[in-house]
Amino acid sequence: MKASKTRAVRLTSLTEDVAAVPEDAPFRARLHILFAQIEREFEQLYLENQALQEKLDIATTTKESLIPPESRSAAGGSLTTQASSTALATPVTQADEVAGSFLAAASSTHKSLKAKLSSATGGSKAKASNKIKAQTSRIVSSFKAPTVVSTVVREFGGHKDGIWQVAAKAGQPIIGTASADHTACIWGVESARCLLQYQGHAGSVNSIKFHQQRDLVLTGSGDGTAHIWQAAVNWEVPKKGHSSEEELDDSDEQVEDRDRVDTLRTPLCEFTGPGGHLSVVVAADWLSSMDQIITGSWDRTAILWDVETGQPLQPLTGHDHELTHVSAHPTQRLVVTASRDTTFRLWDFREAIPAVSVFQGHTETVTSSVFARDDKVVSGSDDRTIKVWELRNMRSALATIRTDSSVNRLAVSTGGIIAIPHDNRQIRLFDLNGQRIARLPRTSRQGHRRMVSSIAWAEEPLLDCDLFSCGFDRRVFGWSIVLPKDN
Numbered sequence: 001m002k003a004s005k006t007r008a009v010r011l012t013s014l015t016e017d018v019a020a021v022p023e024d025a026p027f028r029a030r031l032h033i034l035f036a037q038i039e040r041e042f043e044q045l046y047l048e049n050q051a052l053q054e055k056l057d058i059a060t061t062t063k064e065s066l067i068p069p070e071s072r073s074a075a076g077g078s079l080t081t082q083a084s085s086t087a088l089a090t091p092v093t094q095a096d097e098v099a100g101s102f103l104a105a106a107s108s109t110h111k112s113l114k115a116k117l118s119s120a121t122g123g124s125k126a127k128a129s130n131k132i133k134a135q136t137s138r139i140v141s142s143f144k145a146p147t148v149v150s151t152v153v154r155e156f157g158g159h160k161d162g163i164w165q166v167a168a169k170a171g172q173p174i175i176g177t178a179s180a181d182h183t184a185c186i187w188g189v190e191s192a193r194c195l196l197q198y199q200g201h202a203g204s205v206n207s208i209k210f211h212q213q214r215d216l217v218l219t220g221s222g223d224g225t226a227h228i229w230q231a232a233v234n235w236e237v238p239k240k241g242h243s244s245e246e247e248l249d250d251s252d253e254q255v256e257d258r259d260r261v262d263t264l265r266t267p268l269c270e271f272t273g274p275g276g277h278l279s280v281v282v283a284a285d286w287l288s289s290m291d292q293i294i295t296g297s298w299d300r301t302a303i304l305w306d307v308e309t310g311q312p313l314q315p316l317t318g319h320d321h322e323l324t325h326v327s328a329h330p331t332q333r334l335v336v337t338a339s340r341d342t343t344f345r346l347w348d349f350r351e352a353i354p355a356v357s358v359f360q361g362h363t364e365t366v367t368s369s370v371f372a373r374d375d376k377v378v379s380g381s382d383d384r385t386i387k388v389w390e391l392r393n394m395r396s397a398l399a400t401i402r403t404d405s406s407v408n409r410l411a412v413s414t415g416g417i418i419a420i421p422h423d424n425r426q427i428r429l430f431d432l433n434g435q436r437i438a439r440l441p442r443t444s445r446q447g448h449r450r451m452v453s454s455i456a457w458a459e460e461p462l463l464d465c466d467l468f469s470c471g472f473d474r475r476v477f478g479w480s481i482v483l484p485k486d487n
Helices: 002-020 027-059 061-066 069-089 092-118 120-143 244-259
Strands: 149-157 163-168 174-179 184-188 193-198 205-210 216-221 226-230 262-264 269-271 281-286 292-297 302-306 312-316 323-328 334-339 343-348 355-360 366-372 376-381 385-390 399-402 417-421 427-431 436-439 452-462 465-471 475-482
Touching: 163 465, 163 475, 174 216, 174 475, 184 216, 216 292, 226 292, 281 323, 292 323, 292 334, 302 334, 334 366, 343 366, 343 376, 385 417, 417 452, 417 465
Parallel strands: 163 205, 163 452, 193 262, 205 281, 323 366
Antiparallel strands: 149 475, 163 174, 174 184, 174 205, 184 193, 205 216, 216 226, 216 281, 226 269, 281 292, 292 302, 302 312, 323 334, 334 343, 343 355, 366 376, 376 385, 385 399, 417 427, 427 436, 452 465, 465 475
């Protein structure tokens, strides 16, 4: 009774102090005064709680071990959380109402504290048991997730500088790489050997794409040009017939044949000249008809080119900063261009007058944007997110994947699995709903040692390789990925 009278007097005096605050005082100063008064009230509550606890300990000495600390701190924790959320959600102009909510919360907490402490001996065991059960169920459920088996089964090495992009050839066991060492290479997956090296560019080779039907390759370069060149490779090392007496003499020659790399310096078509790019070509791709290509450049434009004549057909302008990536739809005349201006654009060439749509959602450079199944586009950014979009809805993303590192040139499989290469040397797999599937292993024995710059899926497994990755450690890895059956 005495305690309640004391509290009533104190609350009355606090109310008078609140009313005594000048109305014309600055809002910040008024808040400081009110919060100081509330803090004093909390201190008084704490002292009363301590006195109650001492009395309870004396009365229940035989059951002292059954009273957990959290039963005493639960009320204070909930009060602090309530106070913080209220302060953040309430405008400064309603400072008096904030103080009133604090006082109401403090009063209700004080009234319920005795009841909680008195029932602690009987309910603490049940509460602790429920917490343990909930935590155990969460741990067990985490082990039920389907596992993905991923291992490195091939390693390709030979470039003298970082590798910007890797591409897989449909229907043939070969891959292509574009490197900062001014060369592009064609590799045999079975032998992990370079079969052909293209040396026609005068700058870093930034992108590489195979023709869908013919043995042609499209590359874009830092020299401001894009080239199409013939990718005819010798699959087998020449085997010469010889007698047993000649075997020793021919062994050195066979080693030289096996180590020799065919080189090519002349393109079939070079895309440059009037109407062409004025700066670095960062990416190039074939349109679905294969009679046109699209290129993107640091000059802030993309250009549609005619393959047969090598002439520019149409410049695509509108980006405010340098382009970082271009990609064409595999079956329709659609193109997406990504830029450092935090956007990517969809260009529709199915009509006589191309239409363009702008997708906004990232906060930093969009490093890549590619088409996926079911009329979707997947974009990756330096803001450490990957977003899944629907072509018919450019206002908001269907799913957002948040990671811990910048995203480079990602790839989406025909089954809808997104492979994400990161600056921090990691490779992660997600589905189009934003659900994480796996993180590929990276140890001292396998995985990249520097930035992973590009990923490519094989449409069909190439000698047990389902996925290829490249990076600035000058290496390309072929991965065997065994996904759960439900994926």
